[in-house]
Amino acid sequence: MTPPIEKDSNPPLIKDFNWSPTKVVWDKVYDIEVSFTVEDDKTRIKYAELRFIPVEYEYFITDYGMRPEDYPKVFPPDEKRIYELKPLDGEFDERTEEFSVNIKNITGGREYMIIIIAEDKAGPTQKFEYKTPYIRQYENFAKQDNTTVGVVYLLWWGKDNNWNDYKGEDRPLLGFYSSKDLL
Ligand SMILES: [Ca+2]
Ligand SMILES: [Ca+2]
Structure with missing residues (x-):
């Protein structure tokens, strides 16, 4: 069998x-x-x-x-x-x-x-x-140097009011911008 x-x-x-x-x-x-x-x-x-x-x-x-x-x-x-x-x-x-x-x-x-x-x-x-x-x-x-490049993304940011209250240590290299700035 x-x-x-x-x-x-x-x-x-x-x-x-x-x-x-x-x-x-x-x-x-x-x-x-x-x-x-x-x-x-x-x-x-x-x-x-x-x-x-x-x-x-x-x-x-x-x-x-x-x-x-x-x-x-x-x-x-x-x-x-x-x-x-x-x-x-x-x-x-x-x-x-x-x-x-x-x-x-x-x-x-x-x-x-x-x-x-x-x-x-x-x-x-x-x-x-x-x-x-x-x-x-x-x-x-x-990572090859010790420079840190950051981007801060803030919705609706005005030149006059917001920067006066800004407590952060990082400042924009190109100066204080506003969301109303024209490109
Ligand atoms: Ca099988
Ligand atoms: Ca095998």
């Missing part, structure tokens, strides 16, 4: 997800490493893919009135990347496989989606999604 074939309709688990910056210059993250494990209880792992997708903020155009031509100046275009992965040990031959990806030259100025898709040989597909925090576009070169 042949043993009954055990059905496997459950997708594998994606676990131990981790990401860490591997190249950072003055707070600007250029490169990251993403690692994770795919594990199934019955079937060996067949496939794993990682997508690194720039998050788009269409609502700046549709809701906030940003001109479409200004969008790429604020959120610099960056490519979508898709990595078809091999296990760290080189072969898809077990029910547990580990993976690691280096993502380099991130443009930044936005968040990114990290999407992992994994399959075991029985077919079911598992999907995992993670949104990175904001990754800055430019290096924070302000």
Whole structure:
């Protein structure tokens, strides 16, 4: 008698997800490493893919009135990347496989989606999604000296009345302004 074939309709688990910056210059993250494990209880792992997708903020155009031509100046275009992965040990031959990806030259100025898709040989597909925090576009070169540049944002500020009562220590370099000043 042949043993009954055990059905496997459950997708594998994606676990131990981790990401860490591997190249950072003055707070600007250029490169990251993403690692994770795919594990199934019955079937060996067949496939794993990682997508690194720039998050788009269409609502700046549709809701906030940003001109479409200004969008790429604020959120610099960056490519979508898709990595078809091999296990760290080189072969898809077990029910547990580990993976690691280096993502380099991130443009930044936005968040990114990290999407992992994994399959075991029985077919079911598992999907995992993670949104990175904001990754800055430019290096924070302000840290290279001890000068602090500040911006005070005050709604409705008059030249005559408000400055007399002003108790702050910081004074505008260009003199006392008023919200009524013409540009
Ligand atoms: Ca399975
Ligand atoms: Ca293996």
